[in-house]
Amino acid sequence: MPHDIFTLLLSTQALEIAPLHRPFWYTSGTIGPFYLNGHFLYGNRQKAEELLAFIDQHRSDRRGLLLALQERVERNYAEDAGYRAVIDGAVELAQAQIGSEKIDYVSGGERRDWFFSLMVAHRLQKPALAFFKDQAAFSFSHSDWQEASNLAGAKILHVADLVTEASSYVRAWQPAVQKREGKLCWAINIVDRGQGGSEMLQQHGIAAFHLIQLGPPFFERLKQTGYLDEPTTQMLIAYHREPRESMKRMLEEHPEILREALHSPDAKIRQRAEQLRQMNTYGFNADYWDRLKC
Secondary structure, eight states: OOSOHHHHHHHTTOEEEOOTTOOEEOTTSOEESEEEOGGGGGSSHHHHHHHHHHHHHHTTSHHHHHHHHHHHHHHHHHHOHHHHHHHHHHHHHHHHHTOGGGOSEEEEETTTTHHHHHHHHHHHTOOEEEEOTTSOEEEEETTEEEEOOOOTTOEEEEEEEEESSOHHIIIIIHHHHHTTTOEEEEEEEEEEOSSSHHHHHHHTTOEEEEEEEOSHHHHHHHHHTTSSOHHHHHHHHHHHHOHHHHHHHHHHHOTHHHHHHHTOSOHHHHHHHHHHHHHTTTOOOHHHHHHHTO
């Protein structure tokens, strides 16, 4: 394989790591030391964002969207060596760990899963399934997409760009399969954030696999390549082990992080910092809030 996933996460900027004590502000009103945009493995940020915009612009015509999307991912597979390496890696994993003869369909959920699931299905020569957020489903075979109402007895492999806590699987994709009498048997996540998603999938009867997993060995490898220094490496490892407590300690030791965010010229950061303050997300005591006013 000319590209490995580790290298591609960096070269495509799918993984973005914050400077020490300058965490990212997440939409949940929490903070963290990195962003992971698995869909950038489509090639780069620009290509991935353009494909997302294309999906949003054409989502009212679902069949037409999926036909055009199929054409786009096939063309990108032919042209982009990095994306091709990701797809080939997922296909090889499916063949080695599952056996393609056991798979009846390859599914993906709206929207980012489709970047990878459609092409994996094509390379495995299996019908593709596309699930929408409202649990509508379309299947692709014989060069056309049609609504899928019955999957009785079908064994399905789901391919996703990443897994965190597997909430989308549990909330949407597995129920969408079950209501059509199929079975979601396996999951291949291009990136596993190492935050309990694989374990959750196992609890729901789904065998989980990944191309790469974030965690201490991954962060140590980043340090060994010179991408990270020791303090940043330890910050990432601490976050991986205790996301809430490690970030709470950071804000306690460096209250200026929250103070500056509350007065940030960036409206999005201000809003997220205010959300943290109003919800007291990290359970700070009154003394902390008094110190913050200083």
